[in-house]
Amino acid sequence: MTTIKDVANEAGVSISTVSRILNFDDTLSVGEDTRRRVLEVAEKLQYKKRNKRQVKTGKQIAIVQWHTDKEELSDLYYLQIEYGIENKAASLGATIERVTYESIDKNRIKNFDGIIAVGKFDKTEVTELASYGLPVICIGENYLQYGLDCIRSDFESPVRKIVDRFIEKGINDIGMIAGKELTVTEKQGVRDPRVATFNQYLSEKGLYNSDFVFQGPFGPDSGFELMNEAIGKLGDKLPHGFMIGSDSMAVGVLRALQQHNIKVPDRVSIISFNDVAIAKYTSPALTTVHVHTELMGERAIEMLLQRIKNPKKVPELTIIATELVNRESSK
Structure with missing residues:
Protein backbone atom coordinates (compact mmCIF):
# COMPACT_ATOMS: atom_id res chain seq x y z
CA MET A 1 0.00 0.00 0.00
CA SER A 153 -19.53 6.13 -14.79
CA ASP A 154 -22.58 4.74 -13.05
CA PHE A 155 -23.30 7.40 -10.44
CA GLU A 156 -26.96 6.51 -9.91
CA SER A 157 -26.55 3.07 -8.30
CA PRO A 158 -24.09 4.16 -5.58
CA VAL A 159 -26.37 7.02 -4.52
CA ARG A 160 -29.12 4.53 -3.76
CA LYS A 161 -26.64 2.24 -2.00
CA ILE A 162 -25.39 5.11 0.17
CA VAL A 163 -28.90 6.13 1.14
CA ASP A 164 -29.75 2.52 2.02
CA ARG A 165 -26.55 2.23 4.04
CA PHE A 166 -27.35 5.35 6.04
CA ILE A 167 -30.87 4.11 6.75
CA GLU A 168 -29.54 0.73 7.87
CA LYS A 169 -27.29 2.58 10.33
CA GLY A 170 -30.32 4.42 11.73
CA ILE A 171 -29.60 7.68 9.87
CA ASN A 172 -32.79 9.05 8.30
CA ASP A 173 -31.78 12.72 8.12
CA ILE A 174 -29.52 12.70 5.07
CA GLY A 175 -27.94 15.71 3.43
CA MET A 176 -25.93 16.32 0.28
CA ILE A 177 -23.12 18.69 -0.61
CA ALA A 178 -22.88 18.55 -4.36
CA GLY A 179 -20.85 20.15 -7.10
CA LYS A 180 -22.36 22.59 -9.58
CA GLU A 181 -20.73 23.01 -12.99
CA LEU A 182 -21.18 25.10 -16.12
CA THR A 183 -20.02 24.39 -19.65
CA VAL A 184 -17.28 26.68 -20.93
CA THR A 185 -18.87 28.14 -24.06
CA GLU A 186 -22.63 28.28 -23.47
CA LYS A 187 -22.36 28.52 -19.67
CA GLN A 188 -25.06 25.87 -19.35
CA GLY A 189 -25.61 24.10 -16.06
CA VAL A 190 -24.43 20.47 -16.14
CA ARG A 191 -26.94 17.97 -14.81
CA ASP A 192 -25.46 15.86 -12.00
CA PRO A 193 -27.12 12.41 -11.97
CA ARG A 194 -26.17 12.03 -8.30
CA VAL A 195 -28.28 15.02 -7.29
CA ALA A 196 -31.23 13.89 -9.40
CA THR A 197 -31.06 10.34 -8.01
CA PHE A 198 -30.62 11.61 -4.45
CA ASN A 199 -33.69 13.84 -4.71
CA GLN A 200 -35.83 11.16 -6.33
CA TYR A 201 -34.80 8.23 -4.12
CA LEU A 202 -35.17 10.11 -0.84
CA SER A 203 -38.54 11.48 -2.01
CA GLU A 204 -39.71 7.93 -2.69
CA LYS A 205 -38.81 7.05 0.89
CA GLY A 206 -40.42 10.18 2.32
CA LEU A 207 -37.06 11.45 3.62
CA TYR A 208 -36.20 14.25 1.21
CA ASN A 209 -35.63 17.70 2.70
CA SER A 210 -34.52 20.45 0.31
CA ASP A 211 -32.98 22.34 3.25
CA PHE A 212 -30.40 19.56 3.51
CA VAL A 213 -29.03 20.00 -0.05
CA PHE A 214 -26.20 22.45 -0.75
CA GLN A 215 -24.46 23.03 -4.10
CA GLY A 216 -21.40 24.93 -5.23
CA PRO A 217 -18.21 24.50 -7.31
CA PHE A 218 -16.22 21.31 -6.97
CA GLY A 219 -13.12 21.67 -4.80
CA PRO A 220 -12.04 21.86 -1.14
CA ASP A 221 -12.76 25.56 -0.64
CA SER A 222 -16.33 25.11 -1.83
CA GLY A 223 -16.79 22.06 0.41
CA PHE A 224 -15.57 24.10 3.38
CA GLU A 225 -17.90 27.01 2.62
CA LEU A 226 -20.94 24.83 1.96
CA MET A 227 -20.55 22.84 5.17
CA ASN A 228 -20.11 26.06 7.14
CA GLU A 229 -23.30 27.30 5.51
CA ALA A 230 -25.10 24.09 6.48
CA ILE A 231 -23.87 24.31 10.08
CA GLY A 232 -24.90 27.95 10.37
CA LYS A 233 -28.30 27.39 8.79
CA LEU A 234 -29.27 24.10 10.43
CA GLY A 235 -27.56 24.15 13.83
CA ASP A 236 -28.67 21.15 15.90
CA LYS A 237 -30.75 19.95 12.93
CA LEU A 238 -27.62 19.30 10.89
CA PRO A 239 -28.10 15.90 9.18
CA HIS A 240 -26.31 12.92 10.68
CA GLY A 241 -25.35 11.67 7.22
CA PHE A 242 -23.93 13.59 4.26
CA MET A 243 -23.22 12.50 0.71
CA ILE A 244 -20.41 14.64 -0.79
CA GLY A 245 -19.94 15.21 -4.53
CA SER A 246 -16.18 14.56 -4.60
CA ASP A 247 -13.28 13.66 -2.33
CA SER A 248 -11.74 17.10 -2.72
CA MET A 249 -15.00 18.72 -1.57
CA ALA A 250 -15.01 16.27 1.34
CA VAL A 251 -11.59 17.55 2.44
CA GLY A 252 -13.12 21.00 2.92
CA VAL A 253 -16.20 19.51 4.57
CA LEU A 254 -14.04 17.69 7.12
CA ARG A 255 -12.10 20.87 7.85
CA ALA A 256 -15.32 22.78 8.54
CA LEU A 257 -16.68 20.06 10.80
CA GLN A 258 -13.39 19.88 12.72
CA GLN A 259 -13.36 23.64 13.25
CA HIS A 260 -16.84 23.39 14.75
CA ASN A 261 -15.82 20.38 16.91
CA ILE A 262 -18.36 18.15 15.17
CA LYS A 263 -17.10 14.57 15.35
CA VAL A 264 -16.87 12.37 12.26
CA PRO A 265 -18.38 9.78 12.12
CA ASP A 266 -19.84 9.95 15.67
CA ARG A 267 -22.07 12.95 14.93
CA VAL A 268 -21.89 13.20 11.14
CA SER A 269 -21.10 10.37 8.72
CA ILE A 270 -19.46 11.37 5.45
CA ILE A 271 -19.41 9.42 2.18
CA SER A 272 -17.88 11.00 -0.93
CA PHE A 273 -17.13 10.11 -4.55
CA ASN A 274 -14.17 9.24 -6.82
CA ASP A 275 -11.61 7.62 -4.45
CA VAL A 276 -8.69 9.80 -5.54
CA ALA A 277 -5.42 9.37 -3.63
CA ILE A 278 -6.25 12.04 -1.05
CA ALA A 279 -9.16 9.94 0.24
CA LYS A 280 -6.71 7.67 2.06
CA TYR A 281 -4.81 10.48 3.73
CA THR A 282 -7.57 12.61 5.27
CA SER A 283 -8.34 12.37 8.97
CA PRO A 284 -10.51 10.40 9.25
CA ALA A 285 -9.89 8.55 5.98
CA LEU A 286 -12.80 8.93 3.59
CA THR A 287 -15.42 6.32 2.88
CA THR A 288 -15.91 6.94 -0.82
CA VAL A 289 -17.27 5.57 -4.08
CA HIS A 290 -14.43 4.21 -6.17
CA VAL A 291 -14.80 5.33 -9.78
Missing part, protein backbone atom coordinates in the same frame (compact mmCIF):
# COMPACT_ATOMS: atom_id res chain seq x y z
CA THR A 2 1.30 3.43 -0.95
CA THR A 3 2.21 5.67 1.99
CA ILE A 4 2.81 9.40 2.34
CA LYS A 5 6.52 8.56 2.70
CA ASP A 6 6.45 6.85 -0.72
CA VAL A 7 4.87 9.94 -2.26
CA ALA A 8 7.38 12.23 -0.54
CA ASN A 9 10.34 10.17 -1.71
CA GLU A 10 9.23 10.11 -5.35
CA ALA A 11 8.18 13.77 -5.38
CA GLY A 12 11.37 14.91 -3.65
CA VAL A 13 9.69 16.83 -0.83
CA SER A 14 9.15 16.33 2.91
CA ILE A 15 6.43 14.13 4.38
CA SER A 16 4.81 17.15 6.05
CA THR A 17 4.68 18.99 2.72
CA VAL A 18 2.96 16.02 1.09
CA SER A 19 0.44 15.80 3.93
CA ARG A 20 -0.43 19.48 3.70
CA ILE A 21 -0.73 19.43 -0.09
CA LEU A 22 -2.95 16.33 -0.06
CA ASN A 23 -5.18 18.06 2.47
CA PHE A 24 -5.30 21.23 0.33
CA ASP A 25 -3.77 23.36 3.10
CA ASP A 26 -4.00 26.87 1.66
CA THR A 27 -1.58 28.23 4.29
CA LEU A 28 1.27 26.22 2.75
CA SER A 29 3.53 28.35 0.59
CA VAL A 30 4.71 26.17 -2.27
CA GLY A 31 4.83 26.76 -6.00
CA GLU A 32 2.23 25.38 -8.38
CA ASP A 33 4.86 23.10 -9.94
CA THR A 34 5.55 21.45 -6.57
CA ARG A 35 1.85 21.13 -5.81
CA ARG A 36 1.17 19.54 -9.19
CA ARG A 37 4.14 17.17 -8.85
CA VAL A 38 2.97 15.89 -5.45
CA LEU A 39 -0.65 15.43 -6.56
CA GLU A 40 0.39 13.67 -9.74
CA VAL A 41 2.78 11.35 -7.92
CA ALA A 42 0.10 10.48 -5.37
CA GLU A 43 -2.35 9.61 -8.13
CA LYS A 44 0.17 7.54 -10.08
CA LEU A 45 1.26 5.54 -7.04
CA GLN A 46 -2.32 4.84 -6.00
CA TYR A 47 -2.69 2.51 -8.96
CA LYS A 48 0.59 1.34 -10.42
CA LYS A 49 3.75 2.60 -11.97
CA ARG A 50 3.00 4.04 -15.38
CA ASN A 51 4.47 2.20 -18.32
CA LYS A 52 7.69 3.54 -19.71
CA ARG A 53 7.04 5.53 -22.85
CA GLN A 54 7.71 3.59 -25.99
CA VAL A 55 9.18 4.90 -29.20
CA LYS A 56 6.77 7.46 -30.62
CA THR A 57 5.23 5.35 -33.35
CA GLY A 58 1.65 4.51 -34.19
CA LYS A 59 -1.39 6.73 -33.68
CA GLN A 60 -1.29 10.33 -32.50
CA ILE A 61 -4.14 11.18 -30.14
CA ALA A 62 -5.26 14.52 -28.74
CA ILE A 63 -6.75 14.64 -25.24
CA VAL A 64 -9.03 17.65 -25.13
CA GLN A 65 -9.45 18.75 -21.51
CA TRP A 66 -12.59 20.47 -20.31
CA HIS A 67 -10.83 22.05 -17.31
CA THR A 68 -7.74 24.23 -17.21
CA ASP A 69 -4.64 22.67 -15.61
CA LYS A 70 -5.23 24.71 -12.44
CA GLU A 71 -8.88 23.64 -12.16
CA GLU A 72 -7.87 20.04 -12.70
CA LEU A 73 -5.66 20.15 -9.59
CA SER A 74 -8.55 21.25 -7.36
CA ASP A 75 -10.58 18.16 -8.28
CA LEU A 76 -8.47 15.23 -9.43
CA TYR A 77 -11.15 13.10 -11.11
CA TYR A 78 -10.21 14.08 -14.66
CA LEU A 79 -6.50 13.83 -13.95
CA GLN A 80 -7.02 10.17 -13.02
CA ILE A 81 -8.85 9.51 -16.27
CA GLU A 82 -6.02 11.05 -18.26
CA TYR A 83 -3.50 8.75 -16.58
CA GLY A 84 -5.55 5.80 -17.75
CA ILE A 85 -5.46 7.16 -21.29
CA GLU A 86 -1.71 7.74 -21.15
CA ASN A 87 -0.97 4.29 -19.74
CA LYS A 88 -2.99 2.51 -22.41
CA ALA A 89 -1.59 4.69 -25.18
CA ALA A 90 1.98 3.99 -24.06
CA SER A 91 1.34 0.23 -24.00
CA LEU A 92 0.14 0.39 -27.60
CA GLY A 93 2.92 2.65 -28.86
CA ALA A 94 0.57 5.58 -29.45
CA THR A 95 1.46 9.15 -28.51
CA ILE A 96 -0.82 11.63 -26.82
CA GLU A 97 -0.92 15.37 -26.39
CA ARG A 98 -3.08 17.29 -23.90
CA VAL A 99 -4.81 20.50 -24.89
CA THR A 100 -7.65 22.47 -23.34
CA TYR A 101 -10.74 23.12 -25.44
CA GLU A 102 -10.02 26.84 -25.52
CA SER A 103 -6.41 26.35 -26.67
CA ILE A 104 -7.08 24.07 -29.64
CA ASP A 105 -5.11 24.95 -32.75
CA LYS A 106 -7.75 24.22 -35.39
CA ASN A 107 -5.20 23.68 -38.13
CA ARG A 108 -2.79 21.54 -36.13
CA ILE A 109 -5.35 19.25 -34.51
CA LYS A 110 -6.38 17.93 -37.93
CA ASN A 111 -2.99 16.19 -38.07
CA PHE A 112 -4.00 13.85 -35.22
CA ASP A 113 -5.59 10.44 -35.75
CA GLY A 114 -8.34 11.02 -33.19
CA ILE A 115 -9.62 12.97 -30.21
CA ILE A 116 -10.55 11.90 -26.69
CA ALA A 117 -12.65 14.66 -25.12
CA VAL A 118 -12.57 14.51 -21.31
CA GLY A 119 -15.28 16.40 -19.41
CA LYS A 120 -18.66 18.08 -19.88
CA PHE A 121 -19.12 19.76 -23.25
CA ASP A 122 -22.15 21.65 -24.57
CA LYS A 123 -23.70 21.44 -28.05
CA THR A 124 -21.50 24.19 -29.47
CA GLU A 125 -18.33 22.50 -28.23
CA VAL A 126 -19.30 18.97 -29.31
CA THR A 127 -20.28 20.24 -32.75
CA GLU A 128 -16.93 22.03 -33.01
CA LEU A 129 -14.97 18.91 -32.04
CA ALA A 130 -16.89 16.80 -34.56
CA SER A 131 -16.29 19.37 -37.30
CA TYR A 132 -12.58 18.52 -37.47
CA GLY A 133 -13.45 15.29 -39.27
CA LEU A 134 -11.62 13.08 -36.74
CA PRO A 135 -12.95 10.18 -34.68
CA VAL A 136 -14.04 11.54 -31.28
CA ILE A 137 -14.55 9.60 -28.04
CA CYS A 138 -16.15 11.48 -25.12
CA ILE A 139 -15.59 10.64 -21.46
CA GLY A 140 -17.99 11.95 -18.83
CA GLU A 141 -21.39 12.36 -20.48
CA ASN A 142 -23.78 10.72 -22.94
CA TYR A 143 -23.29 12.25 -26.39
CA LEU A 144 -24.97 9.57 -28.51
CA GLN A 145 -27.38 12.20 -29.84
CA TYR A 146 -24.41 13.77 -31.64
CA GLY A 147 -23.32 10.44 -33.12
CA LEU A 148 -20.29 10.09 -30.83
CA ASP A 149 -19.02 7.14 -28.81
CA CYS A 150 -18.96 7.93 -25.11
CA ILE A 151 -18.05 6.56 -21.71
CA ARG A 152 -19.45 7.50 -18.32
CA HIS A 292 -12.76 3.23 -12.20
CA THR A 293 -11.21 6.26 -13.85
CA GLU A 294 -8.15 4.40 -15.14
CA LEU A 295 -10.40 1.81 -16.78
CA MET A 296 -12.44 4.61 -18.37
CA GLY A 297 -9.27 6.04 -19.90
CA GLU A 298 -8.12 2.65 -21.15
CA ARG A 299 -11.50 1.88 -22.65
CA ALA A 300 -11.50 5.24 -24.42
CA ILE A 301 -8.28 4.32 -26.26
CA GLU A 302 -9.76 0.97 -27.28
CA MET A 303 -12.98 2.59 -28.55
CA LEU A 304 -11.01 5.21 -30.47
CA LEU A 305 -8.93 2.58 -32.25
CA GLN A 306 -12.12 0.69 -33.12
CA ARG A 307 -13.66 3.89 -34.49
CA ILE A 308 -10.54 4.65 -36.55
CA LYS A 309 -10.64 1.13 -38.00
CA ASN A 310 -14.37 1.23 -38.69
CA PRO A 311 -15.67 4.81 -39.12
CA LYS A 312 -19.22 3.62 -39.88
CA LYS A 313 -19.56 1.60 -36.66
CA VAL A 314 -22.75 2.33 -34.70
CA PRO A 315 -21.92 4.74 -31.82
CA GLU A 316 -21.84 3.19 -28.35
CA LEU A 317 -22.36 4.34 -24.78
CA THR A 318 -20.26 2.43 -22.25
CA ILE A 319 -21.21 2.74 -18.57
CA ILE A 320 -18.54 1.68 -16.06
CA ALA A 321 -19.64 0.35 -12.66
CA THR A 322 -18.53 1.91 -9.38
CA GLU A 323 -18.04 0.45 -5.90
CA LEU A 324 -18.15 1.70 -2.32
CA VAL A 325 -14.86 1.70 -0.40
CA ASN A 326 -15.33 1.59 3.38
CA ARG A 327 -12.96 3.66 5.49
CA GLU A 328 -13.32 5.74 8.65
CA SER A 329 -15.57 8.71 7.84
CA SER A 330 -18.89 6.85 8.05
CA LYS A 331 -20.56 4.43 10.42
